[in-house]
Structures are given as structure tokens and as C-alpha cells.
Amino acid sequence: MPQPLEFWVGYGSTYSYLSVMRIASSARRWGVPLVWKPFNIRSLMIEKGLPTGPFIPRPEKLAYMWRDLERRAQRRGLPYSKPTQYPVDSQATVRVALLAAQEGWCGEFSQRVFHMNFVESRPIGAPGNLEAALHDLGREAAATIRKAHEPDIEAALAAQTRTAIELGIFGAPTFRVGDELFWGDDRLEDALEWARNCQLAPSDQA
Amino acid sequence: MPQPLEFWVGYGSTYSYLSVMRIASSARRWGVPLVWKPFNIRSLMIEKGLPTGPFIPRPEKLAYMWRDLERRAQRRGLPYSKPTQYPVDSQATVRVALLAAQEGWCGEFSQRVFHMNFVESRPIGAPGNLEAALHDLGREAAATIRKAHEPDIEAALAAQTRTAIELGIFGAPTFRVGDELFWGDDRLEDALEWARNCQLAPSDQA
Numbered sequence: 204m205p206q207p208l209e210f211w212v213g214y215g216s217t218y219s220y221l222s223v224m225r226i227a228s229s230a231r232r233w234g235v236p237l238v239w240k241p242f243n244i245r246s247l248m249i250e251k252g253l254p255t256g257p258f259i260p261r262p263e264k265l266a267y268m269w270r271d272l273e274r275r276a277q278r279r280g281l282p283y284s285k286p287t288q289y290p291v292d293s294q295a296t297v298r299v300a301l302l303a304a305q306e307g308w309c310g311e312f313s314q315r316v317f318h319m320n321f322v323e324s325r326p327i328g329a330p331g332n333l334e335a336a337l338h339d340l341g342r343e344a345a346a347t348i349r350k351a352h353e354p355d356i357e358a359a360l361a362a363q364t365r366t367a368i369e370l371g372i373f374g375a376p377t378f379r380v381g382d383e384l385f386w387g388d389d390r391l392e393d394a395l396e397w398a399r400n401c402q403l404a405p406s407d408q409a
Numbered sequence: 410m411p412q413p414l415e416f417w418v419g420y421g422s423t424y425s426y427l428s429v430m431r432i433a434s435s436a437r438r439w440g441v442p443l444v445w446k447p448f449n450i451r452s453l454m455i456e457k458g459l460p461t462g463p464f465i466p467r468p469e470k471l472a473y474m475w476r477d478l479e480r481r482a483q484r485r486g487l488p489y490s491k492p493t494q495y496p497v498d499s500q501a502t503v504r505v506a507l508l509a510a511q512e513g514w515c516g517e518f519s520q521r522v523f524h525m526n527f528v529e530s531r532p533i534g535a536p537g538n539l540e541a542a543l544h545d546l547g548r549e550a551a552a553t554i555r556k557a558h559e560p561d562i563e564a565a566l567a568a569q570t571r572t573a574i575e576l577g578i579f580g581a582p583t584f585r586v587g588d589e590l591f592w593g594d595d596r597l598e599d600a601l602e603w604a605r606n607c608q609l610a611p612s613d614q615a
Contacts, residue, residue, distance in 0.1 A: 251467065261457065263577045267590060274589075274599065280611035371469045383480075384473060389595045393480065405486035 206380050206398045207236040211367055212313065213244025213375030214293035214300060215256065217272055217286075220321045221388040222376040223313045224281050229391065235398040239309040241300035243364040244375050245293065250368060256290055257374065275388065282322045291320065292328030298351040299333065301360045308340070315339055412586050412604045413442040417573055418519065419450025419581030420499035420506060421462065423478055423492075426527045427594040428582040429519045430487050435597065441604040445515035447506035449570040450581050451499065456574060462496055463580065481594065488528045497526065498534030504557040505539065507566045514546070521545055 210226055212219050230237040248256050258265040269285060276283035296316055303309040315336045319325040325332045334344035350356070367377075371384060378385040378394035381401075385394040396403055416432055418425050436443040454462050464471040475491060482489035502522055509515040521542045525531040531538045540550035556562070573583075577590060584591040584600035587607075591600040602609055 261579065263579045266577060267579065267592060270590070271592070271596075274609055278599065278609045278612055371472060373467065373469045373473065384476070386473060386477070387595075390477075393484065403480055403484045406484055 205233065205235045206401075207238050208394055208398045209238045209240045209379040211240045211242055211372055211375060211377040211379060212300070213242060213247075214296040214313075214316065214327055215244050215291055216375035217258075217268060217289070217321075218275075218388050219376045220272070220317045221275055221279055221281065222391055223317045225279060226391065227310045229395060233395045233399055235395055237310075239300075239304040239313070240363060240367075240379075241297050241304055241309065241313075241360070242367045242372075242375075243294075243297055243360055246361075246364050247368055247372070251373060259290065276321075284322055284324060286320055286326060287324045288326035288329065291326050294328070295333055295348065295351070296327050298356055298360060299337070299347060301363065302347070302351040302356055305359075311340060312336065411439065411441045412607075413444050414600055414604045415444045415446045415585040417446045417448055417578055417581060417583040417585060418506070419448060419453075420502040420519075420522065420533055421450050421497055422581035423474060423495070423527075424481075424594050425582045426478070426523045427481055427485055427487065428584075428597055429523045431485060432597065433516045435601060439601045439605055441601055443516075445506075445510040445519070446569060446573075446585075447503050447510055447515065447519075447566070448573045448578075448581075449500075449503055449566055452567075452570050453574055453578070457579060465496065482527075490528055490530060492526055492532060493530045494532035494535065497532050500534070501539055501554065501557070502533050504562055504566060505543070505553060507569065508553070508557040508562055511565075517546060518542065 208230060210222070212223065227237060248254060253260070258268055273283055273285070300309055300312060303312040316327055316333070319332055319336060320327045325335070333348065337344040337347050370379065372379075374386055376386075376388055378391060380394055380398045383394075383397055385391070385397070393403055414436060416428070418429065433443060450462075454460060459466070464474055479489055479491070506515055506518060509518040522533055522539070525538055525542060526533045531541070539554065543550040543553050576585065578585075580592055582592075582594055582597075584597060586600055586604045589600075589603055591597070591603070599609055
């Protein structure tokens with residue numbers, strides 16, 4: 204039996220776009236159970252001394268990230284348009300994501316908000332976009348957002364973020380299988396193979 | 410005609426091991442001309458405000474790197490034994506590498522010193538190891554090291570490192586094809602494909 208794969212996803216993370224759009228179908232194809240683990244990437248980054256994330260303090264790395272993300276989206280066959288805003292304010296979105304994970308609709312929610320951010324130039328955190336995403340999914344926006352800001356969701360999000368830090372997670376996307384961490388969209392295939400086989404077989408190279 | 414691929418390699422860089430051991434055969438298989446570009450990764454990191462490199466200030470990222478490197482070596486079918494020393498002092502080694510690149514033997518030299526560091530527990534920079542590597546390659550160690558410390562090599566290394574920084578390189582290994590940068594061993598296949606086709610085709614996913 205394959206082990207479950209935990210998907211530690213941050214809604215302010217650019218590379219998470221590549222994983223969010225393909226992880227459900229990939230996990231299904233591999234027969235690997237998928238567990239969505241939204242966490243507060245901003246809280247983690249503040250704790251690690253990077254309050255604006257890993258790229259803003261390093262302009263050449265930021266420039267590279269945008270070009271790399273564009274090329275990798277092409278590689279994955281995903282549409283891509285450079286976001287009009289970065290960093291984004293993902294605080295309300297991650298709260299809804301945690302509620303969605305509890306209720307079983309985190310995958311479709313995440314795909315919607317990441318598609319808006321990375322294809323439709325409708326940034327995560329910009330006024331009205333979270334409401335629009337929920338509406339598109341057939342959900343009552345105001346009530347959902349209100350529920351996502353209740354104390355139990357706040358507490359669950361804080362606890363999940365604390366768990367991420369204690370597990371040694373330092374960025375997103377991160378995949379966890381048993382005790383193994385895999386960081387970055389380019390490690391998703393390794394994580395899926397580990398979930399199936401508890402090891403990595405030597406594979407064809409370029 | 411494929412474009413040439415420049416391999417910007419740092420001798421204090423851990424992930425460079427994975428690329429050094431496979432890049433010559435991969436480039437040959439793709440019909441891509443390979444140009445070795447040794448540069449002073451320590452000078453670059455100092456200029457970027459990371460004098461001990463990217464991992465030492467972030468212990469959880471350091472721990473992840475060791476585990477990831479071990480798994481990726483397994484994936485690549487490469488032997489691996491965790492180095493006994495990190496960071497290493499690569500200053501003399503990169504000077505010899507630059508001389509070797511000028512003279513056309515940088516590939517075999519790099520494979521030898523990285524194999525010693527990542528398989529034989531003989532760290533880059535530890536006394537006697539550079540001499541031993543040169544001896545293993547049938548070269549006169551003392552004369553080669555002396556030549557590698559002459560002013561023209563010092564100047565060429567400083568210029569090459571300045572060029573790296575001006576190109577927007579921020580770490581190693583980096584591959585450059587035309588104006589495109591690809592950072593990290595996990596982008597070598599993308600870089601080779603770009604050298605052949607000037608684009609990335611959508612590829613099979615997990």
C-alpha cells in the first residue's frame with residue numbers, strides 16, 4: 204500500500220502554483236493518497252528571519268525565479284502570465300484553505316485562487332478576489348470567510364504552522380511522506396515514488 | 410546546430426557534485442558543446458552577504474540539503490558518502506580548475522576532486538588532497554599548483570567570478586545557454602533541451 208503524501212502548501216508561494224495545478228491528478232495516477240496541509244508561510248518566514256520571503260532580499264534570485272517559473276509552467280503544459288503583484292497578502296486565503304482542507308474541498312479551492320493569481324492577473328489578497336473564487340466554486344463567500352476567521356480555524360492554522368516548523372519545513376511547496384521531506388515542485392515525482400516504493404530507483408537522465 | 414552550454418561550477422558547492430559527475434556524458438549524448446566555467450563561489454557568496462554560503466545560516470535547510478543530496482545521488486545512480494567536512498576551503502582547487510579549463514582537462518579534474526569529497530571522505534581543501542588528485546590524473550602536482558597561483562590565473566579567476574555576478578548568477582551549479590540561466594542540478598535536462606531546441610516542450614509528468 205502506498206503511503207499518504209502530505210502537501211504542505213503556502214498561498215504566498217510562487218512555485219506552489221506548479222504543484223497545486225497537477226498534484227491531485229498526479230497522486231491519483233500513482234495511487235497515492237493526498238493530504239492537503241495549508242500552513243501560514245508568512246509566519247514561518249518571519250520566524251526564519253525572512254519577513255518578505257526568500258526572494259525580495261536577493262534581487263538576482265527574484266529575477267531568476269520569475270523566468271524559471273515561466274519556463275517550468277511551459278514544461279508542465281500550464282498557462283502562465285506573470286503576476287501583477289508580489290508578494291501577495293495570503294492571510295485570508297490560507298484561513299479559507301484550512302477550512303476547505305477540513306471540509307474536503309481544498310484542491311479545487313487552491314486551483315481556483317492560484318489560477319486567478321498566475322493566469323488571470325487577479326492577485327491573491329486583492330480586494331474581492333477571494334469572494335470571487337468562492338463564488339466561482341458555488342460557495343457562499345461571506346459566510347465561508349466569516350467561518351474561516353473563527354477562533355477554531357485560527358488555532359488550527361497556528362498549530363499546523365507550528366507543526367511545519369517543528370518538522371523542519373522551511374519553504375513551500377513541501378511534500379512529506381513518512382519522515383521524508385521533499386522541497387520544491389521539482390521534487391514531486393521523487394515524493395510520489397517514495398510514497399509508492401519507500402526509495403528512489405535510478406532513473407533515466409538527460 | 411545546438412548552442413553551447415556553459416557550466417558555471419563552484420568547488421565549495423555540494424549540489425555541483427551531481428552535475429560534475431554526469432554533465433560530460435549528458436552533453437555528449439545530446440550533442441551539446443560543453444564549456445567549463447569555474448568561478449569563485451566563495452567570493453560571490455561574500456558579495457551576496459552569505460559568507461558561509463546559503464546553508465549554514467539556516468540549519469533546517471542544511472539538514473534537508475544533506476538528505477536531499479543523498480537521495481538525488483541515489484536517483485542519479487551515483488555513489489555517495491556524506492562529506493566529513495563542510496564548508497570546505499575550495500580556494501586552491503578553483504584556481505587549478507581554471508587552469509585546467511584553459512588547458513582542456515577541467516572535466517576529469519573536477520570529477521576526481523568531487524569524487525574524493527563526496528565518496529572517499531577526502532575533503533576538498535584538506536592538506537594533500539589537491540596534490541593527490543593531480544597525481545592520480547598523471548600530472549605534476551607542485552608545478553601545476555604553482556602555475557595555478559600565478560597572477561594571470563588569479564586575474565582570470567577574478568574576472569570570471571565578476572562575469573558570473575554580472576550575468577545574475579547567484580549560486581552553483583548554474584548552466585547558461587545564450588541568455589538563459591538554469592540554476593541547480595535539477596535543471597540540467599532543461600538546459601540541455603534549451604541548447605538543442607531554444608525552448609522546453611511539455612514533458613511527461615509523474
